[in-house]
Amino acid sequence: MKLIRGSIITMDSERRVIDDGAVLIDDSVIAGVGYFNELREAHPEAAVSGSATDLVLPGYVNGHQHLTGDRLIQSSIPDDLPPGDAIFKWAVPIHAEHTGDDDELSATLTLAESLRNGITSTFEAGTVAHPERVVAAANRVGARLTVGSWGWDVEDGPFAGSPDEVLDRQRQALSLRDGKLINAWVTLVGHDLMSDELFVGASELARSENVGLTFHLSPSTSDTEAYKQRTGLAPLVHLDRLGGIGPHVKIGHGVHLDDEELRIVLDRGAGVIACPWAYLRLGQGTSQSFRHLDLWLAGGALALGCDAENAGDMVDGIRTAALFAGLAKDTTMDPTIFGAHDALELLTIRGAVALGVDDMVGSIEVGKQADLVVHDRTRVEWIPRSDDPVLQLVWGSDGRSVRDVYVAGTQVVADSTVVGVDVADLAAQAQAAGASLRSRAGIG
Numbered sequence: 001m002k003l004i005r006g007s008i009i010t011m012d013s014e015r016r017v018i019d020d021g022a023v024l025i026d027d028s029v030i031a032g033v034g035y036f037n038e039l040r041e042a043h044p045e046a047a048v049s050g051s052a053t054d055l056v057l058p059g060y061v062n063g064h065q066h067l068t069g070d071r072l073i074q075s076s077i078p079d080d081l082p083p084g085d086a087i088f089k090w091a092v093p094i095h096a097e098h099t100g101d102d103d104e105l106s107a108t109l110t111l112a113e114s115l116r117n118g119i120t121s122t123f124e125a126g127t128v129a130h131p132e133r134v135v136a137a138a139n140r141v142g143a144r145l146t147v148g149s150w151g152w153d154v155e156d157g158p159f160a161g162s163p164d165e166v167l168d169r170q171r172q173a174l175s176l177r178d179g180k181l182i183n184a185w186v187t188l189v190g191h192d193l194m195s196d197e198l199f200v201g202a203s204e205l206a207r208s209e210n211v212g213l214t215f216h217l218s219p220s221t222s223d224t225e226a227y228k229q230r231t232g233l234a235p236l237v238h239l240d241r242l243g244g245i246g247p248h249v250k251i252g253h254g255v256h257l258d259d260e261e262l263r264i265v266l267d268r269g270a271g272v273i274a275c276p277w278a279y280l281r282l283g284q285g286t287s288q289s290f291r292h293l294d295l296w297l298a299g300g301a302l303a304l305g306c307d308a309e310n311a312g313d314m315v316d317g318i319r320t321a322a323l324f325a326g327l328a329k330d331t332t333m334d335p336t337i338f339g340a341h342d343a344l345e346l347l348t349i350r351g352a353v354a355l356g357v358d359d360m361v362g363s364i365e366v367g368k369q370a371d372l373v374v375h376d377r378t379r380v381e382w383i384p385r386s387d388d389p390v391l392q393l394v395w396g397s398d399g400r401s402v403r404d405v406y407v408a409g410t411q412v413v414a415d416s417t418v419v420g421v422d423v424a425d426l427a428a429q430a431q432a433a434g435a436s437l438r439s440r441a442g443i444g
């Protein structure tokens, strides 16, 4: 048993905040939440960590993250390329050259950064080739991970195949589920890169295995136009007519949805993951048509994602939440419409609901998994402390003040250092692996 002390932002159904509170951890689960003095008295044997000035939150949820393909060449794809070049001239050739060792190293670094910034649950947007190596990385650093295998049946894409071959690989990825920290979803690349046959098969597989199905959809207007030329319909309208959209579907992006598509998302109970830094870095027009806010206001299922290290780059949930709040206010010119407290909801419990994991994570409640983030409020950005810690967390801080992180009760970040892996030890290896990848892919 251990007690984690601090001001507790529970994100429970009453959204309780407990000053000088504590969370009691028993093995992997939360066994108590309350005032520190009372829990201390009731459990004198429990080891105490932290102090009254700390801020304790449920672990942050990142609903869309590439763990392979970008990390080893992070912040290297120029930010002034025409649309499409970043993906087809850089990302795809790099994906084609990824070895198993690259996949594991890449995922280790991304997940280490995630934990360091308080992200305890990561949903992968699709491993290039070796999902079992990504699972090995997650186990090494102690992250909670939903893994997926990059599935597409377009001609000559790296690791593309026939619908049957792709679905076989999806089944293999699903077999990586361990009933503990590792889950898996059916994961396709995107609506422009899958046949109807593959989409229908993938949706059936996800439904029969009771897992999510995720894919990229309409991050930019050009995706939608190409799709309309092929099918005569907006992407989600077409996919819905195939019968494949339901609560199991978790759409990556959905930046450019028309009204009918938004209605389909709501009626079918599908989730959408918004990655606002990617849209800004890539100039995809989210500020022109902020449908994610419309979805939120209509009570839809929405989560946040950090996307990729060449599309948003930093893996920091708080920074993402703040940007989302700013876009909501600015695009509507209405500062009352969405605030820091809403943004924290997206990063924790509402994100967990959208991704179907709120029975396990997303809030600090007895019986849930002990995934906790502790912010050190002795750092200068927290001095003096606001009376509203959530306002200060979202607008006045970021992942840098994360000091301790627990996943399923195990401490995975201690004193701002990742426990499971010595990140500095990986620096030379990562530098060399990135240079080798670029040279094999014929880039730069």
Ligand SMILES: [Zn+2]
Pocket: 064, 066, 125, 216, 252, 307, 308
């Ligand atoms: Zn993505």
